[in-house]
Amino acid sequence: MTAANNSTPGGTARDREPSEIELLLPWYAAGTLDPDETRQVEAALARDPELASRYEWVSAELAQETAIGDAAGAPSPGDARTLFAKIDALPARRTNPSAGLSARIAEFLTSLSPRTLAWSAAAAALVIMLQAGLLAGFVFQTKSQGGYQTASAPTTAPGEGSYVLIRFQPQATAADIASFLEANKLSIVSGPAGGQLFQVRVAPTKLSQADLTRIVNTLQNDKVVGFIAATN
Amino acid sequence: MQTTSDEVLIAKIANGDRLAMETLFARYRIPVFRFVKRMVRNETTAEDLNSDVFLDVWRQAGTFEGRSAVSTWIFAIARFKALNALQRRPTEELDEAKADTIADDTDDPEIALAKKDKAAVLRQCLLKLSAEHREIVNLVYYQHKSVEEVAGIVGIPEATVKTRMFYARKKLSELLAEQGIERGWP
Numbered sequence: 001m002t003a004a005n006n007s008t009p010g011g012t013a014r015d016r017e018p019s020e021i022e023l024l025l026p027w028y029a030a031g032t033l034d035p036d037e038t039r040q041v042e043a044a045l046a047r048d049p050e051l052a053s054r055y056e057w058v059s060a061e062l063a064q065e066t067a068i069g070d071a072a073g074a075p076s077p078g079d080a081r082t083l084f085a086k087i088d089a090l091p092a093r094r095t096n097p098s099a100g101l102s103a104r105i106a107e108f109l110t111s112l113s114p115r116t117l118a119w120s121a122a123a124a125a126l127v128i129m130l131q132a133g134l135l136a137g138f139v140f141q142t143k144s145q146g147g148y149q150t151a152s153a154p155t156t157a158p159g160e161g162s163y164v165l166i167r168f169q170p171q172a173t174a175a176d177i178a179s180f181l182e183a184n185k186l187s188i189v190s191g192p193a194g195g196q197l198f199q200v201r202v203a204p205t206k207l208s209q210a211d212l213t214r215i216v217n218t219l220q221n222d223k224v225v226g227f228i229a230a231t232n
Numbered sequence: 233m234q235t236t237s238d239e240v241l242i243a244k245i246a247n248g249d250r251l252a253m254e255t256l257f258a259r260y261r262i263p264v265f266r267f268v269k270r271m272v273r274n275e276t277t278a279e280d281l282n283s284d285v286f287l288d289v290w291r292q293a294g295t296f297e298g299r300s301a302v303s304t305w306i307f308a309i310a311r312f313k314a315l316n317a318l319q320r321r322p323t324e325e326l327d328e329a330k331a332d333t334i335a336d337d338t339d340d341p342e343i344a345l346a347k348k349d350k351a352a353v354l355r356q357c358l359l360k361l362s363a364e365h366r367e368i369v370n371l372v373y374y375q376h377k378s379v380e381e382v383a384g385i386v387g388i389p390e391a392t393v394k395t396r397m398f399y400a401r402k403k404l405s406e407l408l409a410e411q412g413i414e415r416g417w418p
Binding site (some may be wrong): 018022023024026029030031032053054057058060061062063064065066067068069071072074075076079080082084086090142161195209212218230 | 261265266271287291292372373377381395
């Protein structure tokens with residue numbers, strides 16, 4: 001069932017009940033659906049342009065909520081000291097021998113868990129991807145700095161520029177990603193954060209919204225890109 | 233190097249292992265702080281609550297039964313504390329949300345220009361959502377929690393999680409429409 005099929009006859013668009021697929025769009029954007037649901041949403045997006053159009057808004061919401069979250073900063077550096085002072089002020093508690101045993105058992109089981117091994121492998125793969133991205137970024141920077149510059153030439157301060165959030169397709173190899181970054185003159189500046197999102201710089205200066213949207217639209221057609229949204 | 237799982241850390245914390253507590257705290261202090269701050273919209277309150285959350289983790293680690301992920305349990309504690317703080321907060325307090333609204337009502341050229349920027353308007357509208365809506369939006373979009381995890385944190389059925397997120401987005405559409413941006417429905 002497409003989203004459009006859910007329109008109430010004679011009613012406005014605002015009266016319409018959402019389809020199950022439409023309800024899942026935020027989790028699809030965040031990369032937290034299971035593989036079956038992911039495939040269902042992808043199929044629905046491919047056959048329903050109206051749903052795809054709504055998904056663009058979901059992506060924009062995710063990007064802006066990410067910007068809000070990142071801007072929240074971090075607790076002050078002394079927070080650990082404050083916490084442990086509070087812990088120290090608590091009455092001493094008796095240790096539970098069975099808890100110690102369960103901790104050792106849990107640790108042992110974790111060390112054997114295939115899931116943990118799989119995650120470790122995934123983490124290692126991501127490190128390789130990140131290194132590839134940084135390498136590509138370095139290559140680009142090296143190339144772009146090859147021209148003549150006067151001593152007074154303007155420089156771009158760290159943090160300036162235009163950025164997007166990208167989650168790469170799970171099947172994309174490190175080589176695919178490195179090629180993608182180099183071909184599009186991109187550099188990974190941070191990540192992966194939750195949802196395996198990387199912050200990627202697409203330009204050394206702040207682009208207009210229209211230019212950034214054009215770049216996002218171009219990049220999202222690349223086979224290595226699973227999700228992309230502008231963060232400026 | 234293998235990372236110690238949250239479950240192992242909790243089991244060690246239950247036995248009074250401070251190093252395990254330090255590790256878990258280092259792992260979650262920033263995401264929990266950002267979630268709480270998004271809820272209470274006040275830096276100082278968020279910092280106090282963050283500390284209280286992990287104090288509860290230390291105290292209650294022995295009662296953790298593993299019915300949900302450790303992160304779900306921690307975020308549920310954080311949410312509970314944030315909601316309590318919101319209920320306690322004096323109504324006259326000028327928080328960041330109200331400051332946002334006031335700033336948004338001005339019509340100086342800079343704000344007017346910002347209103348033309350879809351992303352900036354969307355960000356402003358996200359900041360104006362109710363506590364119930366911004367909590368779920370943050371959990372889904374920023375904390376990357378699955379439907380099941382959000383249900384565990386908020387304490388509602390999974391179907392309600394989906395519809396609550398939908399209604400949060402619908403409210404967002406209404407706020408955008410007030411700013412002259414009509415995106416259809418939701």
